[in-house]
Amino acid sequence: MNQKESDINDHAAARPQTCPWYQPAVATAVVAGVFSLIVSVVLVANYLPQRPASRDLPEDATPLESAEIIRMKENLKLNPDDQLRQQIRGLDLQLRRQYFHRRTVTAWGAWLLLGGLAVFFTALKSAAHLRRKLPLPPSKTAPQKTTLTRTRLSVAGLGAILIAAALALAVFSTGDITQNALAPSDEIITAPPYPTPQQIKAQWPGFRGPDGSGRAAYNNIPQSFNTDTGENILWKSPVPSFGHNSPVVWGNRVFLSGGTDKIQQVFCFDADTGALLWQKDVNVARPPNFESPEIYEDTGIAAATMAADGRRAYAIFANGDMVAFDLDGNQIWAKNLGIPDSMYGYAASLAMYQNLLLVQFDQGPDEQDNFQSKLFAFDGATGALVWRTDRPVYDSWTSPIVIDTEKRPQIITNASPWIIAYDPAHGKELWRLECFGSDVAPSPTYAGGLVFAAQPYDQFYALRPDGSGNVTETHIAWTVDDIIPETSSPVGNDQLVFLLDGAGFLGCYDVKTGSKFWEHDMKDMFSSSPSLVGDKLYLFSEDGVMYLLAAAEKYEEISRSHLGERVTSSPAFTDGRLFIRTEKNLFCIGRMP
Template identity: 30%
Template sequence: MRIPIPQALPATHGSLHNMSRPISSRLPASLALASLILASSPLAAQDWTRFHGPSGGNAAAPSLPASFTDADFAWKTDLPGTGVSSPVAWGNSIFLTTETDSSSRALLCLDLSSGKERWRLADSFDAHGKHRFNSFASSTPTVDKDRIYLSWTSGGNMLALAADHNGHKLWQVNLGPYSEEHGSGASPVLAGPALIVVNDSQGADGAILGLNPKDGTTLWKLPRRSDRTPFSTPAVFEESPGLWRVILSSNPAALTCLDTASGKVLWNVDNPQPGQRAVGSPTITNGICFATVGQGGKANAAIAVRIKDGSRLWENGKGLPYVPTPLALNKHFLLLGDGGILSSVNSETGTHSWSERVFQDQAYSSPVSSGDRIFCISRSGKIAVVSANPDSFQLLGTAELGDPCDSTPAIANGRLIIRTAHKLFCLAPKDAQP
């Protein structure tokens, strides 16, 4: 079914389209380098180190099948408890969080080759208000060669902690009050010298923090209070070798760029619709960052800016995802709307190349790409595999998981790892090595 294609609005002067800086049509050399670093190095590493991966949802695994049945999975395993966090992977290890009962949760480590549990780090928590679709294991871990890092809430406080690759807790810190009736959801990210944790809540003590990954001590703290607590995870890019930045999507600013060494604000872009909430995370491709905001279960506005200086390129108000994070694909953004429509959008102009319905039900999972294929998953566990061609839509295959799915999959060492409400699945090419 072909969907009418909405067109972007150019950023113009006025209350809604107030341009803070002139639009630049040329990509500076340093920004071209940043885009190259962002696009190339994570694919070579083959580790899936954070929510939606380190390269905007992309990984190099071209031999994954487009059509498959339950019998084609390399393995599947039952998970203790439930959760909506996404898996991450380092080497031959998978890490994810799960809510095991009404006051307990855990960080799990599983073997990538077999799906067998290696260890679990248990943690108790005090329950608090949350949305019926949320859980107390909704934040995705981030991982490096030394540690696995988490941030989650207990009672009215935001906590951050780290464990080593053998499951031993190394440190835990209380980052202060957290206030939000729908619970929490933003995931931590590593960016250069700092572990970035978002506690951008509605309370007076809201802040963005840069922590020392080794011991959890605070390197810097940026006070930041939102009218509507965001659930989005920061986007990361390396502007030049060793110079790391993060871009946050939230209210009161639609997008904020920070230097991760100091916490200094480099630029802010006003929210195109004040009072809206950021749920899906910002995505970067071609030196351009794209983010959406919304409320009431739907996205109402989107903005695209240059990551170098925050200059506005275009805005859009239709055919947008609210919960799913966009996929970076060459010079396009692939948008999976909550209502099941997949769209290809030119990053420079905001024009739609195509929009097609891939699901009849809702989708909260973010799309990921493996080589020349895009994998999309609906809330009911249906999978649509689409050609990774931003200029032309082609449905390559479909499958069903048989279990609800709100989590974003991971791709590591050629394998697609899918977390559903109760299970973990691994899809691997036939020639995959342990």
């Protein structure tokens, strides 16, 4: 080599050169950026199809509902039809597939986008660092070419993997969402474990309605009837056995229970025709030494009102037997809770919270004067015990209610010596208020943001339900002691609360202050609880007289109608109809078509 060639080579070796890893870093950043962009587009496309339909949905609709399926379900309530029911099932299945498919795409897409962005920013930062030109020592050409070749292959491989993942996500996101949603489906569809609040409000699923308040959701209830002429009497059906419990209505089915100390039964009537759809005996495995309790005439074996959730109907009896039937009359599960130690027999009605069946099992003390009362929550589908809470109260004949305040849902119970609220999900006590009533039978209610509870031979309490611990000194809004119901439960709205005692004295009070607007002697006897339908107050006396009054600050009687049969139950209200049980029959009162 001559001197000139040597000088040229030395100059080339000393000249600043770009790092060989710079180009691979740039290429990696480009590939990762393109990949992240593709994933972002797929995620946006996956999200957009859910938005237009949501504008037609009510505020409390679930992600698995659509405007179409809600409309179809409303049509099904009015016109039960197997083909429409099958279409709803097919659409429900399709919505679930789409919903969970989108969730899967979103989850995978989020992780892929996170990984792509991490690679993009790492490669970009590396490229910026490697871009600075440094004087590199001379190196042999062949090894440098080999390193670059391997690096390019690695970048190409990474790009292929990322692009393949993005394409797979894009293909997967289209999914199986184009099939006919209304095609009948032969697959078994698992129904949600419990109905939505919107569905519950449209029914009469337990004692005194959806929330135990005695307020109807519909105002189109007849204001009179005539059993002699048949005016507004849609049908009248005999009930096979006696019980003091009140009607429970879900869809086109009405549920009642009855029986004797020898046999307990559940009945299901067609709400449209009054036909007895099924009548089932209760079959319960009892302890070997089981003996039926003494049944008191005023209470009977079946004083507790049933509960229904659109999937099953539940009943409990004074001997501790509890049972669940599906809507077709198949017994799903049954158990015996033990004979309650109750002075006048067990009478607490059942209540529901989501999928939980709530049982207030109050009893008298044992021989050592220890409390025996409990509050149970069972899984409605299986009957499995979910939670149990011991209660420091004596036997009562009240029923629990579930209220939803702005702060939290609560189970409200009324007994002596405590009015107690519980967390319905876990059974934890939230607050308690000390009281001094006895033989407590009226159930609590909730109106105008206050809890109302009658303690016979003590006081009527209005309570604020936002406390914790012992709220006896802090959360009583007001009390009265002039009219205290012994059996009938109170009813109220945002302005007024009404109290009715067994002798027929009816009082109207300001819901916020307890100021009395009026008091009236109905000159009749009452065991049934009063009900509110819009601005009207419905009362059923023990002689079967329905009094219709104005729910107003001045007493006004609007009409009287006579069933001609003894009534101790409370009415149920659905769209345009009133259901009332007498000693022997079930009446449906509604306007003739």
